[in-house]
Amino acid sequence: MSVSVKSAVVLASIYLAAHATAAIAQPPPAGQSSPPAAQSSQIEVAYVQPGNRNFQPIYDRVKNRKVLEELQQFLAPLRLPRKLTVKIDQCGALSRPYRPQEPVTICYELIDQIEKVAAKGDPKMRQTMIAGAFIQVVVYQVAHAMFDILQVPVWGRAGDAADRLAALVMLQFGEDLALRTIRGSTAFFLASKKTWTGSAFADADSPEEQRYYNYLCIAFGGAPISFDFLVSGNEPVLPLPRARRCYWEYQQVRMAFNLRIMPFVDPDLLVKIRSADWLLPGDVR
Amino acid sequence: MRSIARVATLTLALGWTALWCQPSFAQPPSDQASKTQFSYIPPKSLKYLPVFNRVQQFKLLEQLSEFLSPLRLPHKFSMVTIECGFVNAQYQPSKWRIELCYEYVEALERVAPKLGQPSEFSFEEVVVGGLVGVLLHELGHAVIDMLTIPVFGREEDAADEISTFLALQFNPEVARTIVRGNAYVYKVWYGFGAPAFFDEHGTGLQRYYNSLCIAHGGERPDLFKELFDKGELPKERAAGCQREYQQVRSAFEKTILPFIDREQMKRVQGKEWLKLTPQQVALLKEQQQAPRETFTFAVCNQSPVTRMSFALMVRLVEDPQRWQALGWYSIPDNGCELIGTFHGDRIFWYAEATRGKDRVVWSAPDTDQTASKQCIHPSNAFQLPASNRCQSGQVVVNFRRWEVDPTLSNLTLNFTK
Numbered sequence: 106m107s108v109s110v111k112s113a114v115v116l117a118s119i120y121l122a123a124h125a126t127a128a129i130a131q132p133p134p135a136g137q138s139s140p141p142a143a144q145s146s147q148i149e150v151a152y153v154q155p156g157n158r159n160f161q162p163i164y165d166r167v168k169n170r171k172v173l174e175e176l177q178q179f180l181a182p183l184r185l186p187r188k189l190t191v192k193i194d195q196c197g198a199l200s201r202p203y204r205p206q207e208p209v210t211i212c213y214e215l216i217d218q219i220e221k222v223a224a225k226g227d228p229k230m231r232q233t234m235i236a237g238a239f240i241q242v243v244v245y246q247v248a249h250a251m252f253d254i255l256q257v258p259v260w261g262r263a264g265d266a267a268d269r270l271a272a273l274v275m276l277q278f279g280e281d282l283a284l285r286t287i288r289g290s291t292a293f294f295l296a297s298k299k300t301w302t303g304s305a306f307a308d309a310d311s312p313e314e315q316r317y318y319n320y321l322c323i324a325f326g327g328a329p330i331s332f333d334f335l336v337s338g339n340e341p342v343l344p345l346p347r348a349r350r351c352y353w354e355y356q357q358v359r360m361a362f363n364l365r366i367m368p369f370v371d372p373d374l375l376v377k378i379r380s381a382d383w384l385l386p387g388d389v390r
Numbered sequence: 391m392r393s394i395a396r397v398a399t400l401t402l403a404l405g406w407t408a409l410w411c412q413p414s415f416a417q418p419p420s421d422q423a424s425k426t427q428f429s430y431i432p433p434k435s436l437k438y439l440p441v442f443n444r445v446q447q448f449k450l451l452e453q454l455s456e457f458l459s460p461l462r463l464p465h466k467f468s469m470v471t472i473e474c475g476f477v478n479a480q481y482q483p484s485k486w487r488i489e490l491c492y493e494y495v496e497a498l499e500r501v502a503p504k505l506g507q508p509s510e511f512s513f514e515e516v517v518v519g520g521l522v523g524v525l526l527h528e529l530g531h532a533v534i535d536m537l538t539i540p541v542f543g544r545e546e547d548a549a550d551e552i553s554t555f556l557a558l559q560f561n562p563e564v565a566r567t568i569v570r571g572n573a574y575v576y577k578v579w580y581g582f583g584a585p586a587f588f589d590e591h592g593t594g595l596q597r598y599y600n601s602l603c604i605a606h607g608g609e610r611p612d613l614f615k616e617l618f619d620k621g622e623l624p625k626e627r628a629a630g631c632q633r634e635y636q637q638v639r640s641a642f643e644k645t646i647l648p649f650i651d652r653e654q655m656k657r658v659q660g661k662e663w664l665k666l667t668p669q670q671v672a673l674l675k676e677q678q679q680a681p682r683e684t685f686t687f688a689v690c691n692q693s694p695v696t697r698m699s700f701a702l703m704v705r706l707v708e709d710p711q712r713w714q715a716l717g718w719y720s721i722p723d724n725g726c727e728l729i730g731t732f733h734g735d736r737i738f739w740y741a742e743a744t745r746g747k748d749r750v751v752w753s754a755p756d757t758d759q760t761a762s763k764q765c766i767h768p769s770n771a772f773q774l775p776a777s778n779r780c781q782s783g784q785v786v787v788n789f790r791r792w793e794v795d796p797t798l799s800n801l802t803l804n805f806t807k
Binding site for chain 1: 534538541545547585587588589592595596599600603623624626627630634637638640641644645
């Protein structure tokens with residue numbers, strides 16, 4: 106299991122809490138441990154003041170909630186050969202692709218876009234979409250950085266590789282979180298889909314609808330009971346010809362992760378991270 | 391999809407083996423240590439006998455086995471041509487075997503450029519290059535499986551990358567044939583029809599641009615100058631292709647290269663590949679000229695409507711130069727009617743039926759620019775030259791256009807609603 110995912114999940118839970126109409130900090134119930142205080146010394150974080158004042162509220166929220174500091178905690182078990190900076194910044198675009206030796210950047214523009222798309226959809230799904238899409242973006246970008254820093258051989262398109270790793274990680278936090286993050290992120294993909302024709306298919310990024318199915322497939326492959334609703338009914342959400350191969354797709358990514366990324370994880374610290382209860386209801390820091 | 395095509399003969403022709411011998415695996419003679427075996431398995435269906443004979447004449451499996459001789463695999467691995475019952479080529483992990491279906495050979499021949507058809511691709515490079523490219527794609531699946539290669543991206547894209555990357559390691563002529571053959575297959579064949587985003591494969595056009603990008607980002611982008619000068623690869627994608635190529639190259643060096651005998655690889659790279667003898671060129675030309683443009687067409691009514699009458703505008707096999715409007719064909723309620731065999735790559739159709747007391751019509755909207763307005767007789771049987779200048783008693787209706795999948799020889803139009 107990747108710590109980067111846990112960090113992203115906590116990140117999203119805090120962010121989600123920031124949008125709640127009422128958020129009350131509560132101590133963890135007796136008998137459950139708080140997350141360890143150790144932070145990754147290899148991860149540096151930054152909140153860059155946006156030049157666009159429309160993004161100021163987002164900046165204030167994420168900074169006050171210390172979402173990136175939480176990320177540092179979750180990435181603590183990672184043993185990286187060099188430092189990595191993760192920042193939230195104004196990009197001039199929805200995303201800033203990760204490049205070797207550069208920071209991981211989460212763009213205010215994308216956070217803003219997620220909120221806008223979520224606001225247009227089913228109100229019941231709003232928080233789930235915001236949380237899921239935010240987690241997906243963070244884990245996806247960190248995945249790109251991991252491939253680079255750890256010199257991981259990447260077969261297939263790089264964006265799909267980061268997606269599949271992100272989906273794998275999302276499944277490691279129990280059924281509830283897996284369902285929320287997968288549902289939320291895939292709902293955002295579907296709500297964002299465009300019409301693709303001709304030379305649009307030259308894009309290095311995959312179509313939103315294709316990414317939607319990729320995430321669903323990994324989810325169903327890794328947790329077929331939790332996600333059995335994807336294959337039920339006369340017109341299943343995940344078409345059966347694809348669904349039949351999803352177990353193998355999940356196992357493939359899992360094997361790749363165990364072979365190329367787990368060697369860089371401190372197993373003892375990972376156990377501590379995993380044994381902590383990171384996502385208690387109303388847990389706001 | 392994976393495809394099989396006619397195999398081109400290679401200059402390193404080996405001894406001829408009997409066509410009718412029982413399937414048995416052969417070893418490439420030049421490398422006794424190779425674990426690659428191959429066999430041409432006789433088909434069960436008589437109709438595939440000619441294909442079976444043809445693929446042996448081109449000795450692709452023999453040559454591919456030799457090409458793979460530098461690969462140090464952990465166990466025996468085989469390649470076969472076989473009748474499958476469907477159009478495909480696949481790697482079977484349970485058998486450590488690549489299977490090239492005869493059905494696919496025929497499908498690829500159908501989709502390759504026709505004689506006299508203007509195309510920047512030749513029949514030879516599509517058939518030869520497409521075949522080798524697909525075999526290398528299946529080889530990609532095979533090595534991923536047999537060498538337990540970690541794959542984070544989608545495996546189908548990984549197999550495409552292996553195919554293109556290996557193609558680029560050959561001499562320029564061979565690299566061009568394989569990459570261009572693959573390009574045609576991706577764009578024209580796999581790119582046909584609506585994209586299926588749920589599929590584990592990328593869309594045909596995605597695969598097309600992926601392969602062009604690797605070719606562009608490699609050491610010899612000049613080999614495909616004609617494609618890039620035409621703007622086939624958008625600049626936004628091209629800008630990142632060197633990085634994409636390096637990603638593939640790095641993955642290859644880390645996961646596959648350790649299993650390759652470098653000295654044997656140099657010997658293999660130094661040989662000439664995919665050179666056709668005059669006899670094989672003649673055989674290819676013969677196939678290019680074979681009639682491939684006909685299809686059998688049927689209509690089924692499995693909808694609530696009744697008393698369906700169907701009309702179409704097609705080119706008859708006996709008169710392929712002219713479009714003719716034909717009607718009426720009565721389609722049985724909850725049944726099918728075989729309309730006939732026709733020529734070409736598209737048809738136009740129109741239908742009427744009854745739903746309760748109402749009359750239902752299937753015609754193209756006026757805004758449909760692909761449609762065709764044609765004269766028909768509303769109540770009597772007709773066979774008319776295509777025209778929208780009607781004579782007395784005739785009316786104009788707007789026929790819908792339907793593009794025929796070039797790989798299919800039997801088509802059925804189903805009414806289900």
